[in-house]
Amino acid sequence: QVQLVESGGGLVQAGGSLRLSCAASGRTFSSYAMGWFRQAPGKEREFVAGVTRSGIGTYYGDSVKGRFTISRDNTKNMVYLQMNSLKPEDTAVYSCAARRAVFTTTPAEYDYWGQGTQVTISS
Secondary structure (H helix, E strand, C coil): CCCEEEECCEEEECCCCEEEEEEECCCCHHHCEEEEEEECCCCCCEEEEEECCCCCCEEECCCCCCCEEEEEECCCCEEEEEECCCCHHHCEEEEEEEECCCCCCCHHHCCEECCCEEEEEEC
């Protein structure tokens, strides 16, 4: 069982930055591939970024490439999402997810989810 708790969301102006954090419980954190997903009102959940169990491999959705950076610290059971050059269309609830297997961009294949943190970008 893994519990995930996100933090770091908020309201920022377009062009600004935010850093989201995801704290994971459990002693086997390094066994889980991790992903960040977002969902805006009336839209489907969207893959944002993911990182492999070792942290070596990182993956990004097309809409955030070059602006967002995902990282993890397996010694602290933490995953981070650094978001730069934010745009109003980045407004959404951001959730981290854990999968006890290889990385995937498919939300339905993740085993555990956090409650999400709201990110709002004003124009």
